[in-house]
Amino acid sequence: MAKVGIPRALFYYDYFPLWQAFFEALGHQVMVSDATNKGILEDGIKRAVDETCLPVKLYMGHVQNLRDRVDYLFIPRLVSLEEKHFSCPKFIGLPDMVRGCVPNLPPILDVLVDLTDNKKLTRSSLLELGKLLGASPAQVGGAYQAGLQAHRSYRARLKQGWSHEEGIRGSRPETLAEPENLLRVALLSHPYNICDSWASNNLMGKLKRMGAAVTTADALSLGYLRQKANTLSEQIYWTFEKKLAGAAMHYLETREVDGIILVMAFECGPDSLVTELIEREVRDKLPVMTLCMDEHTGEAGIMTRLEAFVDMIVRQKSRQEAAAAKEWAEA
Ligand code: SF4
Numbered sequence: 001m002a003k004v005g006i007p008r009a010l011f012y013y014d015y016f017p018l019w020q021a022f023f024e025a026l027g028h029q030v031m032v033s034d035a036t037n038k039g040i041l042e043d044g045i046k047r048a049v050d051e052t053c054l055p056v057k058l059y060m061g062h063v064q065n066l067r068d069r070v071d072y073l074f075i076p077r078l079v080s081l082e083e084k085h086f087s088c089p090k091f092i093g094l095p096d097m098v099r100g101c102v103p104n105l106p107p108i109l110d111v112l113v114d115l116t117d118n119k120k121l122t123r124s125s126l127l128e129l130g131k132l133l134g135a136s137p138a139q140v141g142g143a144y145q146a147g148l149q150a151h152r153s154y155r156a157r158l159k160q161g162w163s164h165e166e167g168i169r170g171s172r173p174e175t176l177a178e179p180e181n182l183l184r185v186a187l188l189s190h191p192y193n194i195c196d197s198w199a200s201n202n203l204m205g206k207l208k209r210m211g212a213a214v215t216t217a218d219a220l221s222l223g224y225l226r227q228k229a230n231t232l233s234e235q236i237y238w239t240f241e242k243k244l245a246g247a248a249m250h251y252l253e254t255r256e257v258d259g260i261i262l263v264m265a266f267e268c269g270p271d272s273l274v275t276e277l278i279e280r281e282v283r284d285k286l287p288v289m290t291l292c293m294d295e296h297t298g299e300a301g302i303m304t305r306l307e308a309f310v311d312m313i314v315r316q317k318s319r320q321e322a323a324a325a326k327e328w329a330e331a
Pocket residue numbers: 053054055056088089090091190265267268269270271
């Protein structure tokens with residue numbers, strides 16, 4: 001039995017249950033890096049190239065946190081997750097970046113995932129990985145099915161409103177019924193920007209303490225999000241960003257939320273284009289704000305912007321309710 005390390009960063013929040021079930025079905029132990037802390041961030045900053053975005057810097061810190069405790073590191077090369085769409089270039093080059101930045105690594109299991117026109121290559125890459133771990137093609141096929149099953153259950157939990165952490169853990173505390181007039185905010189971002197409470201300055205927790213119910217794009221189905229994103233005037237060819245744009249279009253149409261907060265990492269090319277596109281569509285119709293994060297982002301600055309945003313939507317909501325009551329009284 002080998003120890004396979006999975007960094008608690010980047011696409012961990014999208015695919016961890018799948019990978020965990022896959023490796024465990026093959027009889028291996030999965031180990032995850034510690035929750036982000038100051039040391040992990042400092043290691044990441046030291047290891048990564050200066051111009052890289054904060055999520056990739058954090059990834060390097062998580063790799064360093066794991067490297068001496070595992071036999072292998074699992075770092076897939078996510079080229080494309082659906083036809084005619086691509087991942088961010090940093091996802092595509094991640095195994096190479098890690099090899100170049102973090103010394104003394106155990107062997108890296110870098111499976112290629114390219115579902116655009118290399119499906120056969122993806123399959124053989126998975127079989128190659130199985131061979132390295134001493135598994136037959138049939139065992140790899142069975143483990144893959146177990147992974148898919150775990151992934152489907154995870155996605156179903158997210159759609160029921162579970163947080164990513166609860167979904168990964170597979171349990172959630174009893175929740176009380178929400179008051180009807182609760183403020184609702186959609187926090188739209190890559191899960192790694194908002195689910196890592198240390199790196200995000202606990203954005204979700206802060207919003208909840210201000211009395212807001214928070215929802216994310218993962219509460220909606222992926223097929224539906226793609227469909228909504230296709231209603232935009234510009235086509236988006238990045239899978240993850242398309243999901244965010246689809247969610248923004250959904251909330252704009254349904255008004256299920258009182259405001260949208262977009263969170264992006266400084267130095268992120270795909271997000272800077274897509275958040276601009278979303279803001280253009282949404283502003284003037286629904287309150288929207290973009291928060292740009294990097295390793296220097298301070299808690300006080302975030303608090304000030306969140307408080308101002310929440311205050312603005314509370315006042316706007318009260319004005320709308322007062323106008324509706326007046327209209328009803330005069331009718
Ligand atoms: S999508 Fe943006 S934040 Fe994510 S890895 Fe790529 S550049 Fe970094």
